[in-house]
Amino acid sequence: MSKVMIISEKPTAARKIAMALDEQGSPKETKKEKISYFECYRGGDSLVVVYALGHLYELKQTEKGWNYPKMDMEWVPKYEVDKKATNIKRIIQLISRLSKEIDRFVVATDYDIEGSLIGYLTLKYACKTDPNQAQRMLFSTLTKVELESAFDKVSPTLDFPMIEAGQVRHEIDWLYGINLTRALTLAIKNVSGWFKIVSTGRVQGPSLAFVAERNIDTNLFVPIPFWIINIIGSHDGHEFKIEYQKKRVICKSTADSIVSDLQDKYATVKSVRESIITQPPPVPFNLSGLQTEAYRLFRYKPSKTLAIAQKLYLDALISYPRTNSQKIPKTIDLKAILTGLSSMRSYKGIARQILREELKPVQGERDDPAHPAIHPTGERPTRRLTQTERKLFDLIVKRFFALFGKPSKKASMRVDLECGGHGLFLRGLRIIERGWMEYYSPYAYSKEVIIPVISEDAELQLIHVSADEQYTSPPARYNHSSLLKKLERENLGTKATRSSIIDSLKSRGYTIGDNFELSTLGYAVYETLKQYAPQVLSVDMTRHLELEMEAIQKGVRTRNEVLSKARRDLAIILDDFKSKEEMIGASLINGLRRYWREKEVIGPCPKCEDGTLMIIQSPKTGKRFIGCSNYRDKKCDQTFPLPQKGRIVPLQKECPFCGHQMIKIVSRRTWETCVNWTKCLGRAEDLKVLDKKRRRSGVNNGEWSV
């Protein structure tokens, strides 16, 4: 009997694996301080199933100092970098302890770049074993059948090219993120003395540029008027919409004369043409296809769709969702899946109907070496799904059904008309055979436009004609779904990282709202980078890296080659940056000032690292004071009193007596002081004047308060 350790990625996956592999189907769970592991038996071997919580290790710089360039890093336990990651410490300790008695290690994390890297780092640093001796379970669903087969036919080695590619991406992201963020932040600090973290990164830079450029186009847009001719015709007692030959008329007087030419006249039918359009079924879902469709139908953000799909995967209801593939390979047991689905009440009818015919699903173009397209496993939910989970699951099942449907057939009809020298036409669309649309209901979209049967030379009365004034529209701002597609088209980031990069634009304060409106801070960072370090905004650098990563996976390039090249490129960017630091700092400071002015921000907080001082109205007393932006999160308690009258204008200078930021109070008596004025020794005069005024009025009207 040998002792085997199986390393999975998440607690739910560990449980599924243990349940599937234990011969009795009842593994023993040992739980201590919120973390657990499973023990089971199979084929005379004793198995220990443990889990990571995503990444257990992160990169950290090897030398000390918050400056740049910093080119050397090492993997350290995540809790050393992120103080909140206390669970990670216990997990690492548990895995280390258990791995002492292990004869054989098997990695069973998700089969993709990140999963492979997680397995590798856990083996190397937590188990302290040689990853070259470890084995790999490969699976795309967490069903019992697939997990058993993945274990019994375990792959003898890890996928090292995949691991190397994953590692190099972390390393390069770390290098660019750390160094560029420090370069921006220190440019501000060295010029003004303020400490305000301004971040950018390898994918975040180009993403910011897409959003900024679209915003700029929208902000500069001048609409132009045009007219649409609306015509309602009548034939045999039916009324229907007729279109004018030109979609848009660009001059009002022309539009007016068209209306008077057509009003109450008869139009003659010149020709009637009908054509049949066949539309094949939609292709299988890859992650971005699913995200786009879930946004179109349910308005789910891509990150939300991914999170829900991940849960459905961990419940073994669907296959692995982080896939690029639009293919359902032959190895998948379609009959078993459809039979499984036919046991569910809502899917019984269609599943049985499909089972009666030859099972040949339609295939898409895109492929993924590790996983098939997203599809249901045929298993029943073992818990009550939430409403959002149910909707997404239903969409995935219906799309899977649609793959087996026949092409849909529609008849498209065009009737050309003539009236007083003007060309007009009618268009109709009729569904002849619903085909796959039947299976994809209610998600298939097709609007029927029924028009009457008309023969050539027939006459139609134009009973209503008008010219509708409209304006050209600005380019649409990005939404989550369109930005995701843009990143995908530009080959930026990966299916696993895109959603979180999109979310980060908002969480860093660069964009506002769901329409990605750029904030003043966003403009400041974009403008500064565009002028002084345009490479950081360009897609070229990142696209190049994605190609290098692919080359590593194919074994054409080594990680060291790619990493050294990235270091050399970054060093050039940073050198150039340093030489322009003063201008970069000044440009960012100007932008930050505009940003703060809009947000009633006074300046950086002198007490904490990343807060900003802002004017706050006390909800209790209604009095205003200066507080730190981290006040709400209870991270900083810095406050300063404020005079209650007059407009507060932050000044770009420091108090010569105490070094605090200066402000101007604009009222009948405009005066300058520092935020620390009630305590500053140099400001005693100001206090005296206010005190005198207060005594003269005889009441304490709360001239200042904290």
Add this chain to the structure above:
Amino acid sequence: MESGVCECPVCGRPKVESGKYCEYHSRAMDNLKSAFEHWKQALGIRWEDYLKRVQALDETGRWVKELIEYLIAEADS
């Protein structure tokens, strides 16, 4: 910072070289002028009326609206 000769009179950003406005408001001015040609052809409209109509439209960009506000205020004073 008080407004100085090198700042755009509309927004306070730095002016472009040998121009009156910042980069964005200069581009807004270019767009406003070229769109006016279309408006003239479409409606035979005067510049002043054109500005008022464009300013009232939802489709008009933010920087264009800021510029029009400035142009109207400047014409009034």
